[in-house]
Amino acid sequence: MINNIEITDRRFALSIGAGSDAIHKDPQYSYAVTNLSDGNGITATGFAFTVGEGNDLVCKAAQFYADRIKGREIEELMGDFGKTFNSLSNEQQFRWLGPHKGVVHLGLASVTNACYDFWAKKRDVPLWKLLVDLSPQEIVNTLDLSYVEDILTREEAIEMLRSQQSSRLEREKIIQLGYPGYDTSVGWFNYDDEQVRSNCKKAIDNGFTAMKLKVGSADPARDIRRANIVREIAGDNVKVMLDANQQWTLPQAISICNVLKRMNPYWIEEPTHPDDLLAHKILAAEMAPIKLALGEHVPNRILFKNYLQLGCAGFIQADAVRVGGVSEFITISLLSKKFGVPVVPHVGDMGQLHQHLVLFNHIAIGHEALFLEHIPHLKNHFVHPIKIQSGVYVTPKEPGSSCDLK
Amino acid sequence: MINNIEITDRRFALSIGAGSDAIHKDPQYSYAVTNLSDGNGITATGFAFTVGEGNDLVCKAAQFYADRIKGREIEELMGDFGKTFNSLSNEQQFRWLGPHKGVVHLGLASVTNACYDFWAKKRDVPLWKLLVDLSPQEIVNTLDLSYVEDILTREEAIEMLRSQQSSRLEREKIIQLGYPGYDTSVGWFNYDDEQVRSNCKKAIDNGFTAMKLKVGSADPARDIRRANIVREIAGDNVKVMLDANQQWTLPQAISICNVLKRMNPYWIEEPTHPDDLLAHKILAAEMAPIKLALGEHVPNRILFKNYLQLGCAGFIQADAVRVGGVSEFITISLLSKKFGVPVVPHVGDMGQLHQHLVLFNHIAIGHEALFLEHIPHLKNHFVHPIKIQSGVYVTPKEPGSSCDLK
Numbered sequence: 001m002i003n004n005i006e007i008t009d010r011r012f013a014l015s016i017g018a019g020s021d022a023i024h025k026d027p028q029y030s031y032a033v034t035n036l037s038d039g040n041g042i043t044a045t046g047f048a049f050t051v052g053e054g055n056d057l058v059c060k061a062a063q064f065y066a067d068r069i070k071g072r073e074i075e076e077l078m079g080d081f082g083k084t085f086n087s088l089s090n091e092q093q094f095r096w097l098g099p100h101k102g103v104v105h106l107g108l109a110s111v112t113n114a115c116y117d118f119w120a121k122k123r124d125v126p127l128w129k130l131l132v133d134l135s136p137q138e139i140v141n142t143l144d145l146s147y148v149e150d151i152l153t154r155e156e157a158i159e160m161l162r163s164q165q166s167s168r169l170e171r172e173k174i175i176q177l178g179y180p181g182y183d184t185s186v187g188w189f190n191y192d193d194e195q196v197r198s199n200c201k202k203a204i205d206n207g208f209t210a211m212k213l214k215v216g217s218a219d220p221a222r223d224i225r226r227a228n229i230v231r232e233i234a235g236d237n238v239k240v241m242l243d244a245n246q247q248w249t250l251p252q253a254i255s256i257c258n259v260l261k262r263m264n265p266y267w268i269e270e271p272t273h274p275d276d277l278l279a280h281k282i283l284a285a286e287m288a289p290i291k292l293a294l295g296e297h298v299p300n301r302i303l304f305k306n307y308l309q310l311g312c313a314g315f316i317q318a319d320a321v322r323v324g325g326v327s328e329f330i331t332i333s334l335l336s337k338k339f340g341v342p343v344v345p346h347v348g349d350m351g352q353l354h355q356h357l358v359l360f361n362h363i364a365i366g367h368e369a370l371f372l373e374h375i376p377h378l379k380n381h382f383v384h385p386i387k388i389q390s391g392v393y394v395t396p397k398e399p400g401s402s403c404d405l406k
Numbered sequence: 407m408i409n410n411i412e413i414t415d416r417r418f419a420l421s422i423g424a425g426s427d428a429i430h431k432d433p434q435y436s437y438a439v440t441n442l443s444d445g446n447g448i449t450a451t452g453f454a455f456t457v458g459e460g461n462d463l464v465c466k467a468a469q470f471y472a473d474r475i476k477g478r479e480i481e482e483l484m485g486d487f488g489k490t491f492n493s494l495s496n497e498q499q500f501r502w503l504g505p506h507k508g509v510v511h512l513g514l515a516s517v518t519n520a521c522y523d524f525w526a527k528k529r530d531v532p533l534w535k536l537l538v539d540l541s542p543q544e545i546v547n548t549l550d551l552s553y554v555e556d557i558l559t560r561e562e563a564i565e566m567l568r569s570q571q572s573s574r575l576e577r578e579k580i581i582q583l584g585y586p587g588y589d590t591s592v593g594w595f596n597y598d599d600e601q602v603r604s605n606c607k608k609a610i611d612n613g614f615t616a617m618k619l620k621v622g623s624a625d626p627a628r629d630i631r632r633a634n635i636v637r638e639i640a641g642d643n644v645k646v647m648l649d650a651n652q653q654w655t656l657p658q659a660i661s662i663c664n665v666l667k668r669m670n671p672y673w674i675e676e677p678t679h680p681d682d683l684l685a686h687k688i689l690a691a692e693m694a695p696i697k698l699a700l701g702e703h704v705p706n707r708i709l710f711k712n713y714l715q716l717g718c719a720g721f722i723q724a725d726a727v728r729v730g731g732v733s734e735f736i737t738i739s740l741l742s743k744k745f746g747v748p749v750v751p752h753v754g755d756m757g758q759l760h761q762h763l764v765l766f767n768h769i770a771i772g773h774e775a776l777f778l779e780h781i782p783h784l785k786n787h788f789v790h791p792i793k794i795q796s797g798v799y800v801t802p803k804e805p806g807s808s809c810d811l812k
Binding site: 025026028050052053056058060061064091092093094095097098099100101102103104105106147149150249250251272274275276277279297299300302303305306310 | 457462464553681
């Protein structure tokens with residue numbers, strides 16, 4: 001039973017330049033942490049991610065939601081978690097503050113993620129193992145499909161999972177092989193050219209075959225110069241992604257992306273405002289065959305559904321510590337699968353939680369095992385930090401979702 | 407100079423049933439209030455509206471933004487307020503919590519609105535008078551057009567305002583005539599049939615020629631019965647609007663709206679989730695010529711731009727205490743004008759602030775003077791409560807934005 005609740009505001013210093021992008025000059029990576037315990041050996045951890053200021057607001061929102069699940073038995077709670085998620089996310093007065101977005105939704109993510117961690121620890125298995133062992137019906141019971149039923153009904157979701165079961169064995173090999181990673185830390189925004197150059201070399205030496213560069217500079221020439229540096233070091237066989245962190249207006253994006261595409265980026269990420277669906281549609285048409293990646297700041301399944309319907313997302317970067325947690329992440333993964341779009345999460349969690357979720361996406365939903373973002377900056381703060389070997393995530397073995405903080 | 411800042415969490419009890427809708431069973435109308443004073447006679451008030459829980463979170467967000475304008479001279483601040491708005495709304499760490507939506511954006515609305523109130527009081531004129539007397543360039547200087555430039559450039563915005571100047575005199579008659587109101591309080595969700603019946607009669611006796619009913623019941627028969635009651639009392643010459651407060655999924659909305667349209671509603675408001683742009687597009691096509699009204703929960707100019715581009719909004723219900731305040735409200739009004747769509751604000755402010763803004767929209771932007779929502783529940787808490795005579799808002803004469811609370 002969920003007997004004790006503790007919400008904690010954790011903020012961490014980063015080394016100079018780390019984490020910087022076109023908008024966030026000196027982020028302070030932070031977690032609004034929900035701890036749930038049964039007072040009998042199990043302490044679960046879930047969190048939402050912020051970049052500093054206002055992490056306390058998310059903590060307050062998490063407290064609001066967590067108070068509403070106190071006293072619940074975990075198996076009973078998770079047996080139809082979709083209903084609880086629906087009722088919490090629509091709690092009549094708090095809903096006004098979203099709905100389903102911003103501070104309140106981040107707070108809900110923190111609590112939801114703690115519930116999944118609790119569930120996996122209760123069953124004494126890693127979260128990925130819990131999830132891949134659930135039946136299609138049990139998975140769908142954890143989801144809230146309201147406002148997406150026009151595209152994905154409960155019956156269809158169950159059938160999508162069922163249809164993947166016969167071919168699972170082949171995909172379960174990923175457990176031994178490990179899930180490929182890509183390196184985001186080669187080219188933070190504030191790094192100078194020499195740092196970018198040496199980080200690229202290091203990434204390749206460490207076995208990465210994909211890496212990301214921050215662009216979106218006020219001076220387009222800087223973006224172009226840095227992109228060419230990465231391509232030069234990486235060579236033609238390494239995937240290079242460019243991330244503008246929403247910095248461009250549509251006219252700017254069209255103009256600069258038409259130059260940047262000459263270095264053949266694997267994707268262009270967050271070219272403009274995350275609410276501007278039609279700008280993404282126009283830009284995607286302009287940039288084809290180069291694809292757009294988006295979703296780091298898209299708050300819920302409903303907006304993701306719209307992006308998928310418009311056909312402008314080449315890669316869906318849902319983040320389980322931005323949307324309403326694991327439950328909504330899975331809903332978005334099912335929607336993406338239906339539209340044939342790969343899910344490559346943004347890892348506000350540093351990959352701790354998402355290493356479980358991409359295994360589930362691959363094995364149970366049949367998503368391609370493309371690669372998972374790798375950001376190492378908070379590694380030392382975790383009890384079970386992710387392990388990367390030769391550019392590949394080593395499948396976690398510890399019970400839970402690997403989110404316990406020291 | 408803005409010397410003192412005070413943020414206050416104000417919550418008000420409502421009489422039973424008042425304010426209730428399909429989602430909010432017992433709202434507690436609340437304001438996150440920003441007071442700015444120069445310590446020399448001027449105390450300005452701005453607020454954001456919530457329905458209770460979490461009003462304290464909005465207050466904390468308002469404090470964050472207000473601290474950043476302390477010490478500014480009001481004329482200097484408002485002379486290029488668009489820049490300040492842009493910089494506050496993109497403050498690098500707080501931005502993560504939106505961006506431009508939810509708790510943080512509500513906080514920004516509160517502060518922005520206090521700045522406009524301060525400005526009008528400083529010039530000793532009502533806000534509407536301040537705004538209609540500003541030159542096109544001065545107005546546009548108060549706006550942040552970032553992320554909407556693909557549709558509305560600074561030059562075009564100035565030209566739109568300039569082109570209306572020659573025909574203003576005719577429209578200024580509205581100052582004497584007063585701006586028409588419509589009555590939202592006839593049919594709150596929890597009111598029984600008899601209450602609805604007698605409220606409708608009262609509204610008509612009071613001179614209203616337009617009124618709104620809450621629908622979105624779990625039992626569609628209830629919606630249909632109540633809608634027919636209102637039409638019966640109101641007769642064919644009164645406009646009746648139906649408001650579902652986001653309660654329907656798209657399939658539900660299509661099904662029930664096809665029945666409800668038989669009583670010829672003037673609009674159907676918030677039929678489904680405010681983030682579901684394409685659902686609105688599908689429904690709008692299905693319902694034509696009956697139009698959809700939307701925007702009460704749409705948080706910023708970028709999503710409004712998308713709704714307008716999709717052509718599915720028959721009426722834009724931007725609310726200056728939901729979007730980032732007066733500045734963003736004006737931006738959205740200009741966008742709406744460009745697309746030929748009327749602006750009929752949702753009045754989270756009970757009409758206190760919006761009575762000024764619709765006068766500006768009519769006189770300076772050339773929007774049709776359709777009508778403004780009227781909700782009387784917090785009237786007694788204002789120093790200068792709105793005055794409705796024969797269903798018409800009497801133009802306010804006091805300096806400022808009429809938002810001072812007792």
